Amino acid sequence: MSTAIVNPSREGAVTRGVRTLVRSRELAIVIVLTLLILFATTRRSSFLLSHDGWRDTLLAPSILLLLAVGQMVVVVTRNVDLSVGSTLGITAYATGKIFVHNPDTSVVVVFLAGIAIGAVIGVLNGVLVTFFRVPALVITLGTMYILRGVLTHEVGSDRMTAGDYPAHFEKLGTQQVLTIPVLTIIAVLVVAAVGYYLHTARGGRELYAIGSDPDAADLYGLPTARRVFGAFVLCGALAGLAGVFSAARYATAFSGTGSGIELQAVAAVVIGGVAIFGGSGTVWGAAIGAFLLVTINRALPILGISEFWQGAVVGALIIGSIVLDRLLSLRRAHQLVEARDHA
Incomplete structure (x- = not known):
């Protein structure tokens, strides 16, 4: 019976890569995009499942x-x-x-x-x-x-x-x-x-x-x-x-x-x-x-949301993105200060 030997450095790199992917903003946007497409498709199948869609x-x-x-x-x-x-x-x-x-x-x-x-x-x-x-x-x-x-x-x-x-x-x-x-x-x-x-x-x-x-x-x-x-x-x-x-x-x-x-x-x-x-x-x-x-x-029109609220949704996404960037920036700065004090 043989035992597989895992390279610790490789395992660490994979773990870091997965952690980075999970924390990435891009993954969050992809999830939102996927959910939006799925929800719109359930309301109107032609949104995605037809050739034109x-x-x-x-x-x-x-x-x-x-x-x-x-x-x-x-x-x-x-x-x-x-x-x-x-x-x-x-x-x-x-x-x-x-x-x-x-x-x-x-x-x-x-x-x-x-x-x-x-x-x-x-x-x-x-x-x-x-x-x-x-x-x-x-x-x-x-x-x-x-x-x-x-x-x-x-x-x-x-x-x-x-x-x-x-x-x-x-x-x-x-x-x-x-x-x-x-x-x-x-x-x-x-x-x-x-x-x-x-x-x-x-x-x-x-x-x-x-x-x-x-x-x-x-x-x-x-x-x-x-x-x-x-x-x-x-x-x-x-x-x-x-x-x-x-x-x-x-x-x-x-x-x-x-x-x-x-x-x-x-x-x-x-x-x-x-x-x-x-x-x-x-x-x-x-x-x-x-x-x-x-x-x-x-x-959004398929979901019955008016044109005004379409703009409002985009505006909310922009504000939310800027606020999130600011919070992440403050968090990184706090972590750097803690690391420096610990050192």
Whole structure:
């Protein structure tokens, strides 16, 4: 009779991993999201069990998912980008214009053009924030209004409609691979790539260090301005990609496209456990927060809850997340003090 020998260090690592998972904010959000989907499905089986219900559950959050990921990278540096909604609107309209002038344009070229437009706007925000030392809230609020004004002036009452987009591009909005929408697959790949960079690359770890204590990061010699600038460029590029997603998903674009979605992106980040004061949080949390917000908007009407209370629920989640972050921060500070006194 043989006895299995367990490596104590491995057992300890597994135990720590399980403990971390159980205590993680992401797991709590996943549980809430799962319960919400199950409850809505019991009230109306088509919410998830039908072909359209399954597709919409995965497809609807894809646009907000990209915005939340980009916003998370900026927020973790103790900044915010309120211009992502206007960036999305301009990119969605530009996508339609590209196809109007050249219907045979490759989808890949359109995606690259959308990313480039968003990145240019991100460069503008990044330069003003990092090199001129202007608060990001003020700068991006200004660029939000400027971009929206430019879009309104250029578009007016005009709009891109389904007839302006070629059939192969429209098809992309609902196309699936093994019942999973293509846009959702692309969004998840973006989440994975950004998450991998933040947790493995030196630049990603430096973003967290800058958000935790910008002054200490400067004293340590970290390239603070360059990292924050890069965060804004990435956020703008992902907002541009989200604009192409919006055009493909809805086959329309007008002056109001993307209006207000910047606040949903910030809400998804906060609900996902990313500290609004920077330095902590994960891309996965922001992504799950985006899924939760979109699912709430889809599920609450099925549950008979009015539009007013839908907003109230989201507001309560935001306040609860901030309060929880504050309590956890105080708890960690108390534990550090106790450890120091004990030492």
